[in-house]
Amino acid sequence: MYSIEAQGLTKDFKIVQSREGMKGAFRDLFDRQYRTIRAVDEIDLRINPGEIVGYIGENGAGKSTTIKMLTGILQPTSGDLKVNGYDPHGEREQFVKTIGVVFGQRSQLWWDLAVRESFRLLKKLYSIPDEDYHRHLNRLTEVLEMGPLLEQPVRKLSLGQRMRCELAAALIHQPRLLFLDEPTIGLDVLVKENIRRFLKQINEEYGTTILLTTHDLSDIEALSHRVVMLDKGKIIYNGGLPELSKQWGGGPRLYLELKEEWALSALQDFTKDISAEWQHIEGRCYRVGLTGPDPSVSEVLSRVVPHASIKEIRIEEAKTEDIVRRIYQEGVPHA
Numbered sequence: 029m030y031s032i033e034a035q036g037l038t039k040d041f042k043i044v045q046s047r048e049g050m051k052g053a054f055r056d057l058f059d060r061q062y063r064t065i066r067a068v069d070e071i072d073l074r075i076n077p078g079e080i081v082g083y084i085g086e087n088g089a090g091k092s093t094t095i096k097m098l099t100g101i102l103q104p105t106s107g108d109l110k111v112n113g114y115d116p117h118g119e120r121e122q123f124v125k126t127i128g129v130v131f132g133q134r135s136q137l138w139w140d141l142a143v144r145e146s147f148r149l150l151k152k153l154y155s156i157p158d159e160d161y162h163r164h165l166n167r168l169t170e171v172l173e174m175g176p177l178l179e180q181p182v183r184k185l186s187l188g189q190r191m192r193c194e195l196a197a198a199l200i201h202q203p204r205l206l207f208l209d210e211p212t213i214g215l216d217v218l219v220k221e222n223i224r225r226f227l228k229q230i231n232e233e234y235g236t237t238i239l240l241t242t243h244d245l246s247d248i249e250a251l252s253h254r255v256v257m258l259d260k261g262k263i264i265y266n267g268g269l270p271e272l273s274k275q276w277g278g279g280p281r282l283y284l285e286l287k288e289e290w291a292l293s294a295l296q297d298f299t300k301d302i303s304a305e306w307q308h309i310e311g312r313c314y315r316v317g318l319t320g321p322d323p324s325v326s327e328v329l330s331r332v333v334p335h336a337s338i339k340e341i342r343i344e345e346a347k348t349e350d351i352v353r354r355i356y357q358e359g360v361p362h363a
């Protein structure tokens with residue numbers, strides 16, 4: 029059984045379309061016009077138990093809407109959906125016991141209560157047996173180093189401390205599937221690192237499936253086995269991160285500092301029969317993108333060396349962030 033199995037999953041929102049001017053506003057009062065926005069457009073998605081999948085996309089791509097359907101908050105307009113074997117919206121009561129949710133911006137802890145009291149309430153809510161609760165809470169307290177935080181009211185916690193408690197709250201009932209929305213937003217590097225280590229640990233130890241939505245690609249790089257990229261409600265990439273770099277990274281780039289400044293057109297001339305993209309950085313510094321399958325660094329150098337003297341050479345691998353930004357900007361050509 030898949031943790032998540034969606035087929036043709038779609039969500040439309042009907043929104044009121046306002047007419048212009050005073051007259052329009054007046055007409056709107058009596059005769060409303062609606063427009064439909066397709067936020068999620070027939071997506072097919074299968075996630076196996078134990079996978080960590082990064083769900084990425086630009087603002088407005090439809091990530092939150094998908095997560096809301098997967099967690100049962102929103103009812104899909106059409107399509108088939110099973111999460112942990114349940115229809116998330118239709119069988120909400122049993123279903124929520126099998127998932128954990130952390131939304132970076134929202135808290136599921138009670139602001140004025142001590143952290144331990146919030147956990148007690150969750151124990152009741154999920155009907156967790158005493159023994160399981162204590163064993164699991166002790167383990168979470170140890171791994172997330174929450175000991176000194178348990179008696180403090182939530183409102184007194186720092187963001188990093190609160191996020192650790194949020195994670196514990198989402199996992200207290202040992203869900204098989206964890207949804208994380210921007211789990212490291214606003215956290216400093218050290219806390220981010222700890223949280224990522226913890227997530228890896230629970231994934232390995234308990235086989236918890238994790239679906240992670242984030243704008244911070246280093247979260248994805250550190251954690252995900254697979255990345256699913258959404259654009260205008262459609263999945264445009266579903267695969268590994270290294271493959272993404274290989275497919276759209278444009279290969280390595282060559283950084284050259286020449287002894288003299290050359291006109292870009294002259295340098296382009298040297299390599300005009302191979303797919304090398306020249307860029308003038310500043311002064312005597314240039315960057316050459318090796319985009320096609322054929323050109324190699326040595327090929328480019330062999331064209332340049334007879335004409336121009338080189339002061340410094342560096343090979344730069346394309347960064348995931350740059351690749352993803354490029355895909356967002358240019359789209360996936362053969363999606």
Ligand SMILES: Nc1ncnc2c1ncn2[C@@H]1O[C@H](COP(=O)(O)OP(=O)(O)OP(=O)(O)O)[C@@H](O)[C@H]1O
Nearest residue numbers: 041043065067085086087088089090091092093094
């Ligand atoms: N309740 C709603 N009513 C009308 N339109 C909505 C509603 N929720 C989302 N939308 C629209 O659906 C589209 C997808 O929004 P969604 O919030 O799912 O994107 P997102 O990828 O999560 O973006 P972000 O990264 O900014 O959170 C957007 O065009 C948004 O304006």
